[in-house]
Amino acid sequence: MTVTLSDVAARAQVSPATVSRVLNGNYPVAAATRERVLKAVDDLDYVLNGPASSLAAATSDLVGILVNDIADPFFGIMAGAVQSEIGGPGGRAGGERMAVVCNTGGSPERELTYLTLLQRQRAAALVLTGGALEDPAHAAAMSAKLARLADAGTRIVLCGRPPLEDSGAAVATLTFDNRSGGRRLTEHLLALGHRRIGYVAGPVERTTTRHRLEGHRDALAAAGAGAAGHAGNAGNTGNAGQEELTVHGPYTRASGYDATLELLRRAPDLTAIVAANDTVALGAAAALRDRGLRIPEDISVAGFDDLPFSVDAVPALTTVRLPLHEAGARAGRLATGAEEAPPGGVATIAAELMVRGSTAPPCR
C-alpha cells in the first residue's frame, strides 16, 4: 500500500542502498543512476519514512526550541529566527530540519519533561531561549539532562540565557547583557533628574528578572554614592527603601497595570516607572493613564526588549533593545553547526538603550 525504498529501488533497477545514497546525497552515485532513481521517486510519489530513517541513522532532523510562551513576540521572534536558519525548506540543500517548539509556560517540570521528550526524539539540536529558573535543584537537573543529551550527540544552544554553571557539557551560549541594559536605562532616568523611581520587576527566581533589577540598583547605588561624595547626601537614590519601590509579577500587561497601581499607592511621589519588559510597560502606561497621569509630563515610563509595538506606543516607549532576531538566527546556525561556537562557548549580546518619548525630565 505505502511505497517504500525498495519499491523505488525495484523501479529504478538498483539496490535499496543506492536509493538511500541518492536520497541522502552523502555518497558518490553515478549521475545516470541518480537520475533514474530520482525519476522513480517521482513516478511513485515516494516519501521517505522519517522514523525509519532516524532509527537506522540514530539521529533525527528535529530541532527542539524551548520557549516560555510562543504567543509572546519576545519568544516568537527568536523562534522564528532560529527556524529560518536551521534549513527548513528553502534552506541549503539537504537541510530539511524542522523546529519542534515547546511551550514551557515557565514551569520547571515542563521544561524537564520537554527535554526528555526531545531526547526521546533523538533531536539533532536543542535551543533553550529566555531566562532560566534560579532554583539550584532544577538547575542541576537541567544540567544533568543537557549533559546526557549532548553526550548523545544533540547540539545544545542557549539563547538569551546565562551560561550553565557547572555542566561540562559542550553548550554554546548566547547571553543577553540584561544587567548593563538595566543599568543604562536607569542611568538615563537619573540623568534626566529622576530620584523616585518605581520598578515593576518580573517573576522572582528568574535570571532575567534578577539581572535587570540588579542593573537598575547598580545605577541607583552608583548615583547615591556619587551624590554622597558630592554633598554627603545619598538622598532617596540609595538602596534604602528600594524594596518598597519594587513590585514583582509575571511578564504580563496585567501585572504591569496592577503593580503600577500598587506602586502609586506606596509612593505617590514617583516620577518614573521602569518595567521589567515592554509588555509590562504597556500595562503600566495604561494604569497611569487611567489614573489621569500624563506620560512623560507627570511621570516617565520605560520598558525593556524593544518589541515591535513599542515604537508605536504613544508616546513611543523608551526601552532597551535586544537583538532578538539576530540572536535567534545565530542560535539557529550554532544549532546546525553552520557557525562556530564563540570562544569559551559564551558570547554576550549587547543591549542598546533606545531613548524615546515616554521619558523626560521630572516636572517639579
Place this chain on the structure above:
Amino acid sequence: MTVTLSDVAARAQVSPATVSRVLNGNYPVAAATRERVLKAVDDLDYVLNGPASSLAAATSDLVGILVNDIADPFFGIMAGAVQSEIGGPGGRAGGERMAVVCNTGGSPERELTYLTLLQRQRAAALVLTGGALEDPAHAAAMSAKLARLADAGTRIVLCGRPPLEDSGAAVATLTFDNRSGGRRLTEHLLALGHRRIGYVAGPVERTTTRHRLEGHRDALAAAGAGAAGHAGNAGNTGNAGQEELTVHGPYTRASGYDATLELLRRAPDLTAIVAANDTVALGAAAALRDRGLRIPEDISVAGFDDLPFSVDAVPALTTVRLPLHEAGARAGRLATGAEEAPPGGVATIAAELMVRGSTAPPCR
C-alpha cells in the same frame, strides 16, 4: 552504551513486550509488574526511542502546525493554544504530543514542502492556520497532498482558513467570518457618518485579504444603495472609485505606513482608514501622526484581529476581535480527536466588532 527496552525488561525480569505495554499504558498489566518495570526504567534512566517506536507503530506523536510567521502574535497565539491542547507535558496522561511549528512565510512552495516533511515524519495531525493562497494550481496541489496525508491517518485541521473546495478528505475546518467582520466594521464607520474611507488591504491572492475587503465593499454597496433609495444620490459610497481608495500590501506595519501615505496622496479628503489588520493599522496610525493628523478628530482608524497590543494603542484601536486563542485550542482538540468535528466538517467562527477610541464621527 545506550539503554534499550530489553535492558529494562531484563532488569525487571519481564519480557520486552510487557515493558512496552507499561510504557504505552494501552494494555492491562498487573500493578506489581508495572511497579517493577517503572522502577527499572528509573534505575536505568531509560528513555524510549521515539523513532523506533514510531516506526513500529506507524505513527508519531508529532503534530504539525503551519503558520505564516510565528513571530506575528496572530499566529503565535493560535500556535500556543493548539499546543496547550495537544497534550504536551502536563496534558492528559499519556498525551505527549509535540508541536512542530512550520513557518511558511506565505510561500506556496514552502507550504507544500512542509507538508511533505510532515508526511515523512508520519505526523499524527496537522493544523493549517491563517488564510490560504488563492492560486488554483496551488490549491489543487494542497488538496491532493492533504488527501494523501488524511489517507495515511493524519488528522487534518484548518484553523482560520476557508474550507477546502474539492478535496473529499476528512478535514475539520474552523473558519473565521472575516467577511462579516469586515462588513460590520465598515457599517460602523458609515453609521458614524464617514463617506470617504481608505482601505489598506493585505496581499492580493489571499483569502483573508479578499474576504475582509469584500465585507468592506458589501457595506459600502449597501449604503450606496440605501442612499440612492433615499435621495437618488449614491455619493462616494458606491463602488466607483473604490479601487482608488484601496491599496494592497503585506500584513506589516511598514505596509500600513506607506499605504496610508499613498492613500492620503490620492484622496486628501479621507475621513477614515480601515486596515487589513491591527499591525497594519499601527503603521497607518503612525503615518497619520507623522502627517500631523489627529486620531480620531481628523481621521478615524480601524484594524482587524484585536491583538493584545491594540487596546493599548492611543487612542485604543477600534477593531474586529477574532477569538484566536479559543480557535487554536479547539483546533488542538480536533487534532487529537478530543473533540468531535463540527457537523459538515466546517464551523464558522464569529468575529466581534470592538468599538474603541480610534473611530469617531468625521468632523466637518
Place this chain on the structure above:
DNA sequence: CTGTTAGCGCTTTCAT
C-alpha cells in the same frame, strides 16, 4: 495477564 515472534523501513559496513 504475560511471553514469543516477526517484522516496521531505512542505513551502513563490508564486499565486489
Place this chain on the structure above:
DNA sequence: ATGAAAGCGCTAACAG
C-alpha cells in the same frame, strides 16, 4: 560505483 546483509529499538499479533 554498486549490491548484500545485518541490524537500529520498538510494537503488535498471536499464543498461552
